[in-house]
Amino acid sequence: MEVAEEIQPSTPQPTDEAISATDSKPTEKRKREEEEDGEASPPPAGGARADPARNPLWKTSLCSFFRRSAVGHCSHGDACRYAHGEAELRQRPDKSWDPTSERAKKMRMADRPEDPSEEDEAVDVNSLDKCVTGLSNKWISDDLKRFLDGQGILYKSAKKKKGMSVGFVLFEDAEQVKNAIEVLNETSANGRQIKVADANRRSHEKKHTTVVTESHQHNEDNSVEDVEAIGNGNCAAEGLGPKTRRVCDVVTPLAHMSYSDQLEYKKNSLSQMLKRLTKNTRKACPDAVPLPDWISKSREIGGLPCKLEGILESPLIDGYRNKCEFSVGQSVEGKRTVGFMLGNFREGVTAVEEPVNCPNVSRISCKYALIFQDFLQSSEFPVWNRVDNTGFWRQFTVREGRNPGQTAIAQNADAAIAEVMLIVQVCSVNIDEELMKNEFKRMAQALAEGAASSSPPLPLTKLVVQDHKGMSNAAPADCPLLPLPIPNIGDPTLGVSITTEARIHDYISNLRFSISPTAFFQVNTLAAERLYSLAGDWAELSSDTLLFDVCCGTGTIGLTLAHRVGMVIGIEMNVSAVSDANRNAEINGIKNCKFVCGKAEDVMGSLLKEYLGISQEHKEASEDTETNSTASTSSEEMLLCEGSRSMGVPEQKLEGETPVDSKNEDGNNNSLAIESLNHETSECSNQKAEGTHVPIGSLRKCLTECNETTQDNEEGKDARQDNSKCINLNEHNTEGENRGKGNCISEDKNAKDAASVHQFKDVVAIVDPPRVGLHPIVIKVLRTHPRIRRLVYISCNPESLVANAIELCTPTSETSEKGQGNRGWRRMSNAGLARQRAKNMPNSEPFRPVRAMAVDLFPHTPHCEMVMLLER
Numbered sequence: 121m122e123v124a125e126e127i128q129p130s131t132p133q134p135t136d137e138a139i140s141a142t143d144s145k146p147t148e149k150r151k152r153e154e155e156e157d158g159e160a161s162p163p164p165a166g167g168a169r170a171d172p173a174r175n176p177l178w179k180t181s182l183c184s185f186f187r188r189s190a191v192g193h194c195s196h197g198d199a200c201r202y203a204h205g206e207a208e209l210r211q212r213p214d215k216s217w218d219p220t221s222e223r224a225k226k227m228r229m230a231d232r233p234e235d236p237s238e239e240d241e242a243v244d245v246n247s248l249d250k251c252v253t254g255l256s257n258k259w260i261s262d263d264l265k266r267f268l269d270g271q272g273i274l275y276k277s278a279k280k281k282k283g284m285s286v287g288f289v290l291f292e293d294a295e296q297v298k299n300a301i302e303v304l305n306e307t308s309a310n311g312r313q314i315k316v317a318d319a320n321r322r323s324h325e326k327k328h329t330t331v332v333t334e335s336h337q338h339n340e341d342n343s344v345e346d347v348e349a350i351g352n353g354n355c356a357a358e359g360l361g362p363k364t365r366r367v368c369d370v371v372t373p374l375a376h377m378s379y380s381d382q383l384e385y386k387k388n389s390l391s392q393m394l395k396r397l398t399k400n401t402r403k404a405c406p407d408a409v410p411l412p413d414w415i416s417k418s419r420e421i422g423g424l425p426c427k428l429e430g431i432l433e434s435p436l437i438d439g440y441r442n443k444c445e446f447s448v449g450q451s452v453e454g455k456r457t458v459g460f461m462l463g464n465f466r467e468g469v470t471a472v473e474e475p476v477n478c479p480n481v482s483r484i485s486c487k488y489a490l491i492f493q494d495f496l497q498s499s500e501f502p503v504w505n506r507v508d509n510t511g512f513w514r515q516f517t518v519r520e521g522r523n524p525g526q527t528a529i530a531q532n533a534d535a536a537i538a539e540v541m542l543i544v545q546v547c548s549v550n551i552d553e554e555l556m557k558n559e560f561k562r563m564a565q566a567l568a569e570g571a572a573s574s575s576p577p578l579p580l581t582k583l584v585v586q587d588h589k590g591m592s593n594a595a596p597a598d599c600p601l602l603p604l605p606i607p608n609i610g611d612p613t614l615g616v617s618i619t620t621e622a623r624i625h626d627y628i629s630n631l632r633f634s635i636s637p638t639a640f641f642q643v644n645t646l647a648a649e650r651l652y653s654l655a656g657d658w659a660e661l662s663s664d665t666l667l668f669d670v671c672c673g674t675g676t677i678g679l680t681l682a683h684r685v686g687m688v689i690g691i692e693m694n695v696s697a698v699s700d701a702n703r704n705a706e707i708n709g710i711k712n713c714k715f716v717c718g719k720a721e722d723v724m725g726s727l728l729k730e731y732l733g734i735s736q737e738h739k740e741a742s743e744d745t746e747t748n749s750t751a752s753t754s755s756e757e758m759l760l761c762e763g764s765r766s767m768g769v770p771e772q773k774l775e776g777e778t779p780v781d782s783k784n785e786d787g788n789n790n791s792l793a794i795e796s797l798n799h800e801t802s803e804c805s806n807q808k809a810e811g812t813h814v815p816i817g818s819l820r821k822c823l824t825e826c827n828e829t830t831q832d833n834e835e836g837k838d839a840r841q842d843n844s845k846c847i848n849l850n851e852h853n854t855e856g857e858n859r860g861k862g863n864c865i866s867e868d869k870n871a872k873d874a875a876s877v878h879q880f881k882d883v884v885a886i887v888d889p890p891r892v893g894l895h896p897i898v899i900k901v902l903r904t905h906p907r908i909r910r911l912v913y914i915s916c917n918p919e920s921l922v923a924n925a926i927e928l929c930t931p932t933s934e935t936s937e938k939g940q941g942n943r944g945w946r947r948m949s950n951a952g953l954a955r956q957r958a959k960n961m962p963n964s965e966p967f968r969p970v971r972a973m974a975v976d977l978f979p980h981t982p983h984c985e986m987v988m989l990l991e992r
């Protein structure tokens with residue numbers, strides 16, 4: 121089935137299926153597979169085998185031909201990339217061993233209790249907090265309670281979050297625990313085996329936690345042990361052998377490799393992923409249509425859809441992150457800690473550990489985490505408890521802004537940091553306002569003193585409190601976000617520094633960017649500069665180019681390329697980011713950029729129509745867009761869209777688990793807070809309208825009293841003026857009803873702009889979507905508009921890039937074979953869904969992949985950005 125095929129590990133493994141039991145020679149099937157994987161072809165330039173000895177996966181899996189052959193023979197001889205026997209076998213980059221090897225088996229045996237019955241007994245019946253796995257993701261606490269009641273299980277309380285297969289149950293005594301273990305371990309729900317296990321017991325606590333989790337969360341290799349080790353947090357705390365995990369292994373799992381090996385590793389896994397584009401497009405190509413040339417030629421480059429030209433290094437390898445979101449919680453030993461979670465909550469992990477030895481975290485961020493942690497030891501307010509969602513101190517974010525000038529930075533990263541903004545996230549539920557106000561004063565004092573007494577002193581320019589009362593990790597858009605005054609430690613006679621607008625500044629390509637606290641900004645500024653300039657080069661821009669910057673954030677791509685094009689139209693759904701983009705255009709004196717506030721799927725069709733006119737081919741897609749924007753998309757389309765967003769690519773940010781490099785995390789977690797305070801009369805968008813009525817509540821009152829802040833705009837401009845340039849197409853989609861109140865540009869001006877852009881000879885789109893990729897409607901609109909000849913796709917998630925590219929590149933036929941509708945979409949992989957949608961694509965000229973390049977924005981982690989040029 122498709123699913124199994126799509127979810128293969130990115131590293132190729134010799135499979136038993138591929139082996140004839142009686143024949144030691146490679147079978148036809150394996151030969152074919154190897155050809156597709158480039159194994160039997162000459163190694164591609166920049167491909168996986170350019171220098172096998174340096175490939176970090178070299179000989180990390182056992183060769184199954186060699187093993188099966190009676191005489192220990194494999195036709196690839198010494199050149200075989202798989203290990204010929206245990207002696208040749210190397211450890212994998214993630215420190216695991218081939219799971220079929222003797223070493224891996226021995227390790228599994230060593231970790232297993234001698235008496236299998238001990239496995240059940242390993243659950244401590246005297247611990248009353250238990251964690252249960254195997255529950256339906258859809259369940260909430262009430263469902264769990266009903267289920268337990270139905271099983272006749274007595275307990276004190278039960279909690280479960282939607283979207284997780286794990287629930288937490290607190291019992292009153294050991295009898296109840298024993299009964300629950302007996303009943304639950306015999307029980308399945310929705311066909312899944314339910315399990316009860318101790319989780320995350322802290323050695324200082326008398327009570328213990330049991331987790332109910334589902335067995336299918338564990339993958340085949342050693343991660344089962346890892347997850348359980350974390351689940352049984354007491355093992356780590358009490359040093360019970362190999363079942364320990366260090367925070368740096370979780371956050372920066374590649375850090376033990378040399379940087380050149382990391383790059384090689386990423387390039388190899390990206391090239392495996394890219395091959396799926398070829399395979400899936402081939403599959404989706406209608407029978408009546410010849411295969412595109414690029415597919416026929418892919419054999420010459422090892423099955424790749426286009427040349428993978430290499431990987432650009434990050435200029436800064438250590439401490440490159442300009443933003444770290446630290447979780448606040450308790451360590452395995454029960455100490456109040458500011459750092460990263462050792463795993464995620466779904467795995468039953470709630471312990472937070474200090475960010476020590478995480479090379480991607482800057483020295484400044486690490487120091488601030490420690491300063492805040494020290495302060496928390498003396499705070500009367502509780503830290504956040506992820507099991508019952510209670511507590512006050514939730515999260516601590518450090519954002520850094522640099523001085524301009526790259527050389528200095530590479531040599532001394534710290535010295536280049538000119539600004540630091542600290543964002544402290546709290547939950548003010550049931551907290552006394554007066555006490556809270558005093559606590560914030562104490563906190564500001566502690567942070568300022570800590571910064572001043574560091575050697576060298578740390579910059580501290582903005583201090584902000586965000587009050588997030590919800591349960592989810594990501595704060596919603598209307599979450600109050602208020603600046604605090606910073607005590608002037610160097611010269612107390614100066615009093616406090618009044619924090620004006622909370623924003624941070626950074627430089628890309630010598631342009632100054634002013635960034636709201638929660639707006640998306642790439643976390644590795646210097647590498648992002650390389651990424652944007654590569655995208656610009658590949659886009660072949662000229663003064664005749666009209667550039668669409670889709671998902672533009674604070675305008676970084678469009679603004680850095682504005683001098684190379686006639687006009688830029690940026691599209692972004694986050695109000696604060698659009699406001700930032702306009703401000704950034706203004707402070708850099710850039711006049712040929714327009715930023716549109718709205719979801720790309722809602723506004724793209726109208727924009728293309730308005731700026732480029734409409735063709736017959738484009739009509740159908742355009743109509744879809746309009747339908748979508750009026751919230752009446754067909755149920756099938758909705759399901760397929762929903763499917764793409766809920767499958768394969770994790771959308772949810774795992775709080776403080778790692779300094780996540782994902783885009784949707786930043787991109788979708790943007791808050792209106794500051795904007796809502798400062799620009800309350802803006803009419804820029806529907807979102808803005810929501811943001812103008814923020815229920816600020818007690819925290820604001822409290823902070824207003826302790827913070828006599830003047831809300832000056834640092835650039836000396838009124839942000840409301842910036843917003844006046846913002847085009848709102850949320851209310852602007854359908855002809856005839858598109859001149860609503862919310863529009864920030866006049867009809868005449870629209871018409872004038874539209875008339876002038878029709879003169880552009882060249883239309884290019886650069887898309888930089890969040891992790892989930894582009895909305896299917898955006899893909900359809902781009903694909904069906906004949907004037908868009910070149911598309912540069914920037915992606916932090918190669919899986920969604922491949923899925924989107926399948927739709928953009930699969931040929932259509934006049935008599936298109938319609939897809940099977942929405943049947944089975946839940947079980948489909950991203951690529952499977954994309955093939956399905958490709959079948960429903962209106963007949964239109966497909967794009968072809970021309971070239972691809974990886975850009976490493978996230979050293980020491982498996983993440984990587986990728987740029988792909990598509991043309992037609």
Ligand SMILES: C[S@@+](CC[C@H](N)C(=O)[O-])C[C@H]1O[C@@H](n2cnc3c(N)ncnc32)[C@H](O)[C@@H]1O
Pocket residue numbers: 640641642670671672673674675676677691692693694697718719720721783784786787788790888889890895
């Ligand atoms: C990866 S970021 C890229 C931002 C920008 N290009 C940059 O490099 O700074 C993705 C951006 O897409 C925005 N976004 C997410 N979904 C969107 C949608 N449906 N329509 C428009 N923008 C969206 C997010 O708010 C975020 O700013």
